[in-house]
Amino acid sequence: MKKLVQSTGLAAILALTGSMAFAEDSTDAIKIPTHNWSSQIVGAHIVGKLLEKTGATVEYVSTDSQVVYTAACEGDVHLVHEVWEGAFGVAFQKVVDEGCVVDAATHDAKTREEWWYPSYVEEICPGLPAWDALNACAEKFATAETSPKGRFLGGPVDWLKHDAERVEALDLNFEVVNAGSAAALWAELESAAKRKEPIVLFNWTPNFIEALYEGKFVEFPEFDAKCKDDPSWGTNKDMTYDCGNPKDGYLKIAAWKEFPTKWPKAYAVLQKINFTNMDVAVQAKLADIDNMEPAQAADKWLADNESRWKAWIDPAS
Template structure:
């Protein structure tokens, strides 16, 4: 893997600086779109930057984890957000098998974990310790899950191993997957307004932690062996008896990108943004109702000094 990344970095370092519209191929560079607002913003910013350089860009809806098959073959070219919290394993496997390379970190740090509104701590005083959850499972139960508590997970395509964790830690909970990112946070809004019990998947960067007071559940600290070695952790018969990993959000792509579009590959590698800026843009779309295209246009106008060097301008 390290050798592959070094080769990509060398190819990008040697890539010529492109003047506007001097592109190596007019074939479309296919960037993948997923089902959460931040990823749509990140990808549309990257698309706008590449278009400013004269590239032909195509945005393609793709499954978050299944997209690696297309990236390996070159049917897809760039995925702008692979979260260490949920996508690291699939990313590492794809890179090791060949055809996929990392273009580095986005600059954002990912956190995805079980979360509850702060008012639930009064009703379940053992929180945030995960061991308190079984004592309070009935508080989180719904008619569909009783007597088990209900955990509102992200869309099933996001992965995350929540079912495996519940089994490994013996939690008296059932995962109910939200159909969409928007539906998940709409349910949080409704519960929060009524002060109803809710336990759900919350992630950062996102606006939810600014709007709602709450805490993440504290599970045993993640180590790589937790996901692969049953001997690790409190349950010697199961893996995933720990919290989710925290870490970077990565950019990945087809290994042939740097050869076919060296200037574009250099721009993808140069792309960077932080959690604060991204959270603010997500809030504009999700909370203020601003069109995603307008948010991207606003960022492009305000940050020319940032993105123009990515494409040698």
Template sequence: MNRNRIASRLFAATFGVLGAAVVGASAQAASIPESPDPIILAINEWTGQHVTTHIAGEILTRMGYKVEYVTASYTPQFAAIQAGDISAALEIWEGTGSGEIFDKAVASGQAEDLGDLGLKEHQSFWYPLYVKEMCPGLPDWHALNKCAELFATPETSPKGRLVDYPLEWEGHNQDRLDALGINFVAVPAGSEGAIVTEIKSAAARKAPILAMFWTPHWLLQEVPGEFVDLPAYDARCYTDASWGTNPDKTYDCDWNRGWIKKLAWAGLKDKWPAAHNMLLHLTIDNDTQIKLIHEIDAEGKPVEEATKAWVDANEAVWKPWIQ
């Protein structure tokens, strides 16, 4: 066989492999969306979750998918995901007590753990810094009993008032207060916005306030404060009354500073594989979320506008998620 014929065959073989690869890639790109059905994303009760979800939805839309958002209560959404009625919920906080529900959903085989979102959280009892001068001994939790009447309202007196999470967030804070012997009443707020309003109003008047709050959140940049030092979290604290400072009650410890994960319907990866791949790689950091929450809550920018602008300006961040 002469050299020209060998070269010709090698060229043909190489061109055939490369051509197949190009055609395969084009076919894959052209197949998005793999199904015309909408990807349904859960919207929960706080702005940070809206930010995460709308960033994901905007990217999926640009990939060619139809995306729908559905308002979902936090705990019931797990059953909806397992049933396939919701495609994904993208900000599940272990520290809210969701770890066990999350694990059960994944163990059922009907939901998939899409991994860590990237946020680093801290949530617990919180007060503005000026309160420390009014209640000496803070941030030690023992100081709260000495100052309980300082935080009292006509409805709670002589006990202090803790501005608590909304009821459906299932914070168990009255259990925590009782177990630790803290002379306060947990009074649930109606929403995230109601807690923010209470804190801002108190700060403007330099009035004492103790609230259940969390980071990442822009408010903690505008109103400097501290979290109360409660006894350190241990998993046994929530289930074993004999563990901890109170031998008769559970919840005698701080909140768990745990993971924040993404959860999807198990059928997502087969029905929309490219979308599944993007959501696996979706990552949000605290600085990004805090900035966008501030734009939405404090500056009044619609969530769709704020998140679209972020996606426009950050292709270098999210393009690798879809490749």
């Protein structure tokens, strides 16, 4: 009887794995979101072209970078290939916990998203990169819009960086002004750098900016998960966000919960896609410096990295 049960169980497993091996992907289009920064848009097209190599049909959908997690939960988009821990970790984890989105993979890339300044600013504001040096020279960062407070130029509002909460919690004499896009951030940086004017703005790594400008991140109190929801943690016992962002944040791939069963071949490839810091920086450079259209930039990256992605789409690997 024991051998019969074991044999029956083995047969069931073989039948299951056999059906998985030969399962066909749905002919429905895989909807891939595009956001408002260059590496993500180029990377989305790289992912799309890789999935097309499995026979999938792909559709690109312009989507708010916070709303996208609700959209993925509801199956309105089917993957998010660039989940930055600092900006989107909370929204991502919420839908994973709800069971409607799966944590498909983690890239090798390590991320950091923080206040940043070009190196010459240290001569204007001694004490940097320590965060508490900012108040002593806040007026030097002031603009007509923020005077007498300094201006921190943040990313688009939908990146949800909680900069205003941090300013209040750390009692910084700064006002947050949000740029409309990544391109607007870089235009302001270029203008200030040419005139050696003080500027502190949102930046991140990996990014092509670090190849163009010497600079440093502001060093805020060390990040801890309690900083986001426990006011008693940290220097300010009454408020949250009295800390910096993670210094070695993850970059993940998220997928709609039905993705693995609806497109099993495509999902197997999705789980193997793995970008490094250099990959993400190059993807941004191809668009922002080389002025390539997303599809053209994706083709360039694929041509330069053929040996890597061929292993990703090879079922035997």
